[in-house]
Amino acid sequence: MFLIPCPFCGQRNEEEFVSGGEARRRPDDPASLDDAAWADHLFNRDNTKGVVREWWWHARGCRLWFMVERDTLNQAISPAEKPP
Amino acid sequence: MRNALSYHERWSEAWRSPEPKPGYDVVIIGGGGHGLATAYHLARDHGIGNVAVLEKGWLGGGNTGRNTVTVRSNYLRDPSIRFFERSRRLYEDLSATLNFNVMFSRRGQIDLIQTWAKWRDVRRRSLSMALVDAEYTIITPGEIVRRVPLVELDPKARLPILGGAWHPGAGIARHDAVAWGYARAADAAGVDIIQNCEVTGIRRAGGRVTGVETTRGTIMAPRISVAVAGHASVVAAMAGLRLPIETVPLQAFVSAPLKPVLDVVLNCPALHVYLAQTDKGELIIGGGADGYTSYAQRGSIHVIEQSVAALIDLMPRLGRVAMLRQWAGMIDLAWDTSPIISTTPVGGLFVDVGWGSGGFKAIPASGEAFAQLIATGEPPELIRPFGLDRFLRGRPVLETAGASNRE
């Protein structure tokens, strides 16, 4: 049970959050992707061993969705800025 | 017996520890149950004995040595039922096949029914499983208590037990023995099992694999088979392949040994806990996965607390029984929670990954089918639905039933 830095509430126990998985942007124009590229977006993941950028939802708190950088080897975690 | 009288000085090595050769016909990455079983079947069924199994640590040391040893086939979708029932049957004869006691104990499993949605789900599974003659029948709460007197029936309970689903073919096996048995048999058939050999790169030329870079040098092979758990994405990335997989921690724990008190595998899907008692007397208990990706082989204590709370709710007399040891494995969860046994867009590269929490029970059938795929290039019918192309083709095998409700 690690601590997650909620940008609004501060550090809180992991139990209060729901993971949103690795931070990927939805393509701005899905129609421009061919079928294979769209399937890649839908299903495949980097699943990085090391530092990942990912979404969390403070479901049992302020209900903010936010991004962190977390090391999947040791749970070292720090706030990340939202993508532009 | 003869060995006993000679003070066991003459037992020979279960497997050799050879130096890797410069090249093989097939290199299998991952010396767990899946990799070893695949090597065994390549040699036995297809006459391909020039095979190396590369293991970065000690064989059987990944999820093969960390799971909760359950073997069952009570799945939801028809292809899954067919596959896991085949595997379950192979387990029944595995000790004789390998001449090594894997201690398969066909003691049956009870899935508790505590919601009406689960009742419907069980009926569906029961009828689907009947197509492959796998028994899965509904039993009464009284029958549950007769089989598991530890369970307390409380009509006022938060989730009263409405009934159970009895899966008599299910059982447990000794996880280490499965790895060792296959290792011994594969080694005897000429397979080189190379431990402490971590793959660091996959060589390719012209869209095909040619070999692997390892911590013990380069090993060439025209066919490379990935049979790893907890690192599927990392290994696939070495060949430039992205997989529909996320790696998450799955925890388990055992009690200290107790006198026999549980003769079946007991599963409580509503509260996410299941348990069995090993021959040694330990209760071995598993629950839900942690809710984040990780490669750390450790989990969060609140997940254990939830599993234990469910356990105590069902069996309050376990209150003073103690957790002796807890651990976590890293499981590779595919997008649709079904495995991927498949050729890949990279020529000569095969994958047997994404087993989630179900890898142990799949070992015999997976080894058999994956070996055939590698040997012939064609998937046998049993694993055809589990190809990697199923996502692009829009044919996932979604093993989690949608939440049922009546609106």
Add this chain to the structure above:
Amino acid sequence: MSGWRLAEGGRIDRTRPVGFRFDGRSYSGFAGDTLASALLAAGVRVVGRSFKYHRPRGLIAAGVEECNAIVQLVGSEDAPNLPATLVPLRPGLEATSVNCWPSAAFDLGAINDRLARLLPAGFYYKTFMGPAWAHSLGIWPICEWLIRRAAGLGRVPAKLDPRRYQKRYDHCDVLVVGAGPAGLMAALAAGRAGARTVLVDERSEAGGALLEAPKEVDGKPALDWVRQCVTELDGMPNLRRYAHATAFGYYDHNLVGVLEHEPDGTTLRARLRKLRARQVVLATGALERPLVFADNDRPGVMLASAALAYAHRFGAMPGRRAVVVANNSSAYDTAIHLARLGLEIVALVDLRAQPPSKLVTDAQAQGIAVRTGAVVCGVEGGTGVSAALVRSPHSSGIERVPCDLVLMAGGWTPTVHLFSQSGGRLRWDDRQHCLVPGAAVQPVRSAGAAGGSFDLGRALAEGAASGTAAASALGFSPEPVAVPVVPDARPLDLAPIWEVPGRPHGRAFVDFPNDVTAADIRLAQREGYRSVEHAKRYTTGGMAIDQGKTGNLNLIDVLARARGEATAAVGTTTYRPPYTPVSFGALAGQDTGALILPWRETPMTPWHVAAGAVMYEAAATWRRPGYYPRGSEGLEEATAREARAVRTGLGIYDSSPLGKFEIRGPDAAAFLDRIYCTRVRDLREGRIRYGLMLREDGRLFDDGTILRFAPDHFFITSTTGNADAVYAWLERWHQCEWPKLKLWITPVTTRWANAVLCGPRARDALAHVAEGIELDTKAFPFLSMREGHIAGLPARVMRVSFTGELSFEINVPARHGMELWQRLMDAGHDLGITPVGSEANHVLRVEKGYISVGHEADGMAVPDDLGLGRLVDMDKADFVGKRSLGMAAWRAAPRRQMVGLLPEDSRSLLPEGAPIMPEERGRDLLDPIGFVTASCMGPALDRALSIALLEDGRRRIGTTVCLSSHAGGQRARVVDPVFYDPRGARLRA
């Protein structure tokens, strides 16, 4: 000395004798004893039997590492598998030894010891199989039955634990684990600096190793110094001290699990603290390491430090005549102290050829004969040591030295469990020959023996330094802490010899509780189980109840020598939580009964219960009426009656659990147009539209209604089961993908109670109570909303229907829900209003051919599969799931489509879930072409009907299919799934 109790000394209260029973016999000890010390003082030598061979075993240790004296408490304290060393003696305590029958002293299972040659490590992998024919007759299952009954230690208590458990979250600046010399200093330093400090110790009193051996600190008895420290610590407002509390697990981000044992002494069995510390100091001490020689498991062979602990702390002497065997200098002080307390030390066998001469003369001055370079190669005696077999370097024979106690001093093993669990690497210390903490990855420091500093002076200094450093790291400004003065310690000068060559084929135990011998480990190595993990798993060494606290390092040592490699090259196994076992009761805490999964109820629940409704959870932890039986009705009769009432007259349904959300803001419509595949933008104010949400893969996620209040204000509903998921979904798309859209999402599921009047008489009933709402269908058409008052309550009335009948869904603020329900019941009384549960609601939707998320929409179906393609607006620029609907391969046949089934036998329900086969190809194909999703007796059609998902289902309409034979083999005609009122005239009435 009276019996085995010393005349004086020890931290026991000799004025308070305590009677107890062990293995059926009565004994007496004193307040302050543990069960172990009381048994020792009572002269009980055999306290347990080993796991496999059932060899008699005595106490080996005095603390957590005890692995032989595992007892079952009986009576009201019934509990299995407790080390006697951790059971405080209390009046009436009754215990039995485990794994033996009838008692530890006389155990019939000891026959296994005679058969030991047949039962080496791993024997069960190679035996119990027999030839294939025997296997098929089930030899293994019979063997397994026998093994299971012979295995296992204690038994599950017959009764519920009468005491309670608690859990707490806890926080501090500095957590100090261990209240021995290093821990006390660390706590003093951190506490004086002003840090919020917690000091945890597993023993009931502070002092650690100082409790167990006579020492001096600052020129006075060590325990005087301890008392002085405790007084100061307990006076600090910023410091909490948890005694009799075990730090058992070290998790991520400095979360430490602490288990307080019986913290209030009466009603609480245990309290689990999840303690988040900003800095941790581990002062967890060290355990003495046993030696490996033949029959080293005989009762009377114990750790030297344990013997001194019993004598010094409990006034209980474990023997009369002792042989000490040692590979290091610490044994000399131990032996001298024991001699002073009255134990005759007949020999100190030093495995080292040339120990420091000062040591030898000191021992001799105490009358102890020292034999250097000698070994103890075995012991005699079955249920108790009668002699040690000593071989000296310059004599060829083996000397038999009569004694009743053999004390092992094999050096010290730092207690690195918590450090290792924290993720820190362990390092093999070549000088001290033990594993010590290496680089830390969390904010944690080790001090004293836990870090490999075994001498008292260094432990005190490191404790002070660690406490100071921890406080400084947090920004406190600690004053320098004076370190007390202690006499110079002797260096250990340990010789790395643990296994002593003994008699050939004598059994020298490495892991006592699991009966693993040095020969077993060598056998495993020969068979190829060379890695430490393989050897461990093959022999089961280190996997017993003590989790290898005594045996692990000796196992590694024996293996390393067998492999001819350095210990460091062999490596070690992982230390997993918990440090000592944690009861399931404590881990569950108060999260039992109703608290395990809180449920929700609607405001009308008391009415439903009073009306005799059968309440259960249909979805998402809402407890609601399934049906309302009258008289002797069962589920089917009641459901049929309720459903008929809706078709022919008037029903009322509590639909409050429906997920409800307000979406408000200038971009609300644009947002919903992206969320739903259905068109939202052109929805007029006051009107309602049925809409579908897809997942990004194009499959149906949820369905519900969209109501537009105003250009910038919507009210949407989701299915009950998905309400939480839909909320997370909406927020995610808004916050993560389209944060520039201006809108708010407010979940209002429980803010509104909602009752549905449904059936042809619904309007008549509503007319009695509606104010300010015109009800005729021109003024208030289907799929529209009116605000007004119902029975005097402010209400939103919506014309939507989940049953296919004329329906009014009346929403009122939740606090008015009960009143609304009662007034509607009154208003419908003369019309025969019938309350309807979720079962009847299900039947009605099946007959009408409405989908249910979770049944037909099972995660695989796209809208077209369910006949809902008309609700997808492909003209919109984009919506969630749109791109996937265009995937060429996905659109290719065959797809499973929703159809209706009419069984040939109109009175026979098709089983839900039944596999469906094409009639022409037989009943038991492995690949069914679909399955039955829902079945019911149609209340209007008065016949059995089903909905199914069928491959190319719409093309098969008009054909006949059949069920698998296990499902009954019934034949059924494939029809359109809308069985009832296909033109929707009734719901628009």
